[in-house]
Amino acid sequence: MPVLSGAVTFSRFRSEPTGNAPSDKKRWLSKGLKSGLFEPIDLKKTEDERAAGFVELENHDSTEFSTGAILYGDFALFGFRIDTVKVPAPVLKAELDKWATAFEKQNGRAPTRGEKAENRASIRHMLRQRAVPSTKVHDVSWNLQTQQVQIWAASRKAVDEILLALETAFEVKLQPLVPASLAARAGIKDEELVPTPELIGMEISHNEIPSSEVSHGEA
Template sequence: MSKVPPLMPVLSGAVTFSRFRSEPTGDAPSDTKRWLSKGLKSGLFEPIDLKKTEDERAAGFVELENSDSTDFTTGSVLYGEYALFGYRVDTVKVPPALLKAELAKWQKEFEKREGRQPTRGEKSENRASLKHMLRQRAVPMTKVHDVSWNLKTNQVQLWAASRKTVDEILLAIEECFQVKLQPLVPASLAAQAGISDENLVPTPELIGMEISSSEIASSEVSHGDA
């Protein structure tokens, strides 16, 4: 018996998603499970190390039901003909208002202690120091975007509202899995079906240029008089 896929965003809140068709850029994988695991691990999510880096952002693949896990066992990714996983994005930012308040507090203490206002250089140096301190205390903001990949039909669905985020996930999937993702939009679907661009042009009726019966009658009368 195949496992029932966990609830995707379309069933639990968010409904914004994009659809694509995946096409291998090379030979099709002979071992789907191995190919899937290798691809996910090559682009896995790595948390931001606040002590070792000044990076403000980290992104990568995670398990769908456990966004802290990147083991990608077969049972955590494959659900029948579907591969389900997440694309996690963590950001660490110090709120400008908080930094401004801390800087004002420091400046007041400095003036009281030194009997003068701090120089521009002293302000700049302390601002950097305060920002680093506040960053160490910050809690990363996490957002996980769900990915559904039907390995039988090669259809990929991404749950993300931002065009920039969609493009980022597309690039990650294409690089890690050696595929090309084609958007499933009317123009793309028509091209796959061999329908020419000329046949996609709106008809006069569609854009409100239909000729009324009275205009037709009037035209006939004019021609009759002539």
């Protein structure tokens, strides 16, 4: 649980409402989280390989989002869960080879390409039913006073997905808190952000050094 302990990588953003600011923050939070809540993959009803959405911070299987489970002082803390289900290619190939061997022994011939394709699909479906989804949860910290949002993820792809989910669920725009963005908000022009020669280690030519600072050897 990176928000509460441990050293991790996170990205910082500032939240700006795209409409009117919410009058009831507790209700706004609960409504937003429930609109994008995590729903587990139903292996029997869908062929989806991926599911993603919001969960409670301390219980990744819960999407109740009660006030006590979300609010920690001025902070709203919750998680963004991503589940994936994949059938490893080597496992699928091994099962298909086993079936092809049994087929040839029983029928006295190797299976046709069409028969292989048909059974490959059924074998993949069987293996998928047995698969256990892999789970990854990224923590999100939202300061409701400063409107600073921290996403605890190292992957740029994961950060972008969580950003989109937050902006959609809460009707906000999240601006990255990076030097260029902060400078723009402060009205600092781009040309004023150019590194100085000292910063980038550029050597100063001999002609640029005042004569009073140049030492001469004795004749």
